[in-house]
Amino acid sequence: MSFVSIQANTQMSSSCTFSLSRPEPDVLCLRLIGTWTVAAGLPVLTDVQAALKGMARLRFDCHELGGWDSLLLVGLNRLRRETEQAGVLFDDTDLPDGVRRLLQLSTAVPERQGSRRETVPVTWLARIGQTAQASFAGGRALLIFIGEMTFSFGRLLRGQARFRSADFLLILQQCGAEALPIVSLISFLVGMILAYVGAVQLRQFGAQIFVANLVGLGMAREMGAMMTAIIMAGRTGAAFAAQIGTMTVGEEIDALQTSGFSPIDFLVLPRMLALILMVPLLCLYADLLGILGGGFVAVSSFGLGISQYYDQTIAALSLAQFGLGLLKAVFFGVLVALAGCLRGMQCGRSAAAVGDAATSAVVTGIVWIIVVDATLTVIYDILGW
Amino acid sequence: MAHVEVRDLTMAYGDFVVQRGLTFTINRGDIFVIMGDSGCGKSTLLRHMIGLQAPQSGQICYSGEDFLLASETARAARLRSFGVMYQQGALWSSMTLSENIALTLEQYTNLGDEEIRELAAIKLALVGLAGFEDYYPSEISGGMQKRAGLARAMALDPEILFFDEPSAGLDPLSSRRLDELIVELQSSLGATVVIVTHELPSIFAIGTNGIFLDAERRTLVARGTPQEMLSAGGDPKVRRFLTRGEMT
Structure with a gap:
């Protein structure tokens, strides 16, 4: 069973790690080892980023994956962004079923255009103007x-x-x-x-x-x-x-x-x-x-x-x-x-x-x-x- | 495998007994539906199960451990394995959606800020709210608030997810999407789901087990899958309820 309960998480302090191999010249295989959970924390993935150069496909080997929770999704999400930037195929077929479905679900509803907040810096002049407008509006509401x-x-x-x-x-x-x-x-x-x-x-x-x-x-x-x-x-x-x-x-x-x-x-x-x-x-x-x-x-x-x-x-x-x-x-x-x-x-x-x-x-x-x-x-x- | 066992539970407000003698078992991985007519104490039962109200008598066990008699620390640990989605969302209005989800992660995990932010973003993406991290609850619609409430309930990867009338106030399509989401998350995360609802389509679409509470007799009158409750020989009131009064 792929699910790891919170209780189990707190008891298991064994950390998660990974190893890289190249089964084929242009295929990078990431072997997930141990429990990838919130309690364990995320390992540094920069090695993978470096190894992605010149690859055509990133696949996974989960035979030694002990347990996982949302934190694995965070790691995989990061890798997926990396692969998109590097033009590498993100091959999720060997991931556990639950992980694959959740990854699909998290991209099922694409981000609505323009919904993300952009913070535009406001100049002091604009700020004075906004404050003045707000005071006039306040005075008007009072009247x-x-x-x-x-x-x-x-x-x-x-x-x-x-x-x-x-x-x-x-x-x-x-x-x-x-x-x-x-x-x-x-x-x-x-x-x-x-x-x-x-x-x-x-x-x-x-x-x-x-x-x-x-x-x-x-x-x-x-x-x-x-x-x-x-x-x-x-x-x-x-x-x-x-x-x-x-x-x-x-x-x-x-x-x-x-x-x-x-x-x-x-x-x-x-x-x-x-x-x-x-x-x-x-x-x-x-x-x-x-x-x-x-x-x-x-x-x-x-x-x-x-x-x-x-x-x-x-x-x-x-x-x-x-x-x-x-x-x-x-x-x-x-x-x-x-x-x-x-x-x-x-x-x-x-x-x-x-x-x-x-x-x-x-x-x-x-x-x-x-x-x-x-x-x-x-x-x-x-x-x- | 029994995940939750409730034995001979009696719930009361002062002298007024809401329900008495409730005994039922919820198995690991169930989508367990608590149904019943209005005012029968469905939400009250949920509040008892998550420790917001103390019963007059009876036992509630999670994974074999008595929840009511547990020590303060054991109880706190157990509460962390719960995710609760409240009827109105109950998002904290002074925090953004991202902060709503991050709060428990900051409190109970050792993750860094960056990881917490990404985790919150993934939870929001799972419920179809990608890009809404920096919105305040008052700035989004009621349906979105409910989904954000679900994302918050999932923050700590709970073992058990409780839903209080998840589809109340949603249009049929949103309601159905929420049902599908619950099923998908349940099977992917392997969590147990407890839902209070009287939405018939939801009950039949996702319920794998359940009980029916009767307001008049003040106890549970049927248990099992919705189909079993509906089958011949079942309680007539339950059959009427499940068919909107068309079958007597």
Whole structure:
């Protein structure tokens, strides 16, 4: 039997070798000796190549061939290429039946013309051009997506948008209530950090009491919204992208489309709405926890009284300050949902593409958040808010 | 010569028994067909045989060695003698076809890069995919993905090739070509082949032995060649199945 099992391979370490002879003046006979297997490895065949010169035919003698597997095919394939180049006839009649059939099978379907990949070197100029084109295409896709979202909101207002309320409630829960623990931790710590950074400076002027103003204003106007948004980008934006991306891979988006549902209405709209509702609420919660964190530091490390800190915070903050932070939070909610859903919908059709989509959703989300935050801060300043 | 022996195997998900009391033997060189109606546990049986799921009770022996009780190393060695072709191909999407095949070769053999590359190219050529080495699975058609999956299954010259519904989703001609390929590879490599399928043309064209699992009675109700199962005196349900309900 010509077949050698894997187990046998691992036990047999006897190597394979060959000898050459010339039964006739223009015929080269290659005698295969030992086991030609993956475990044994392939001998160097350069001697055969040299001996092929001036021959008309290469034939084989397999009487001493112990066993073989795919590795013999690799060796024979190399020899066959050599014989083709040297114009020598490759005579496979004396090879074992299985080997001969496999060799025939491997050439039965000729290589399709042009299927092989040619790697063409790209010049730096071309690379710049390609990158520019890709960025324009990306920008265009974003604009189209925003346009579709706008239409979708229009349908929502007219009561024509269709999505399942059960989905919506589940998303609300996932990106609202379930985010509370992480938002609590992060905003409490950020409040503490703000208090430390500020109080150490303010103490030099004996003005530790103003740490309440710093923490209160800092959280309400800026840090509450931004930290919440960044948490949501990492937590919810990535989840949206992965979920919608996986649905793209599994043709679920196509199925929605052919069933007459707009994927934008059905998948993106509820996520967008959920974040527009939940990010401001989480932001308000983060403001409170941040002020608590600042208070904890002020009271425990800088000798302020609890009621002192409370009174100073109330005096420093107006409702409008919270309003400015909440306005930012609404924008951030839109951005996180946009980044997550856009990358999910753009996802390619493989597992690796889903990973890329999730990564890209987080990166895009955070970049947009910071850029929009800076813009809004400048606008607030110009308007004197 | 018995290659695989399954004795009194009971498969269950929790309390739900899928199949019980399965006892059968697969001989070396068989093309063994596991057939049955939808939901009878064909694929589950395959998953048990390749160690992806543990049975509730029973024995699975390869070449006389108990697969389930084997030590970690013996089990790993046994797994290397398996080649599995999954229903959807299950090619690793972040690797090219060549890399998909090369991965196990790099891990388990001492071959050089050049030899591994040529070996992968030959495996792809055997399944008619010469020249597609550098393609990613997402760039080729479903039928090509299946054939690439077969090439990957053959990477280590397995003793046993397992196929889970190889022709599902293929057109009749591709399906037939795949059948012929399986037969050709089986006879050339001398491997044992285990196929889960309910494609009647495949069953009759290539099956040399097999069993029929019944979803209602939850056990195997027929064994032997497809022709034997179809012969007079066989189980009526099996006969109906094998004739698409035309013979009662």
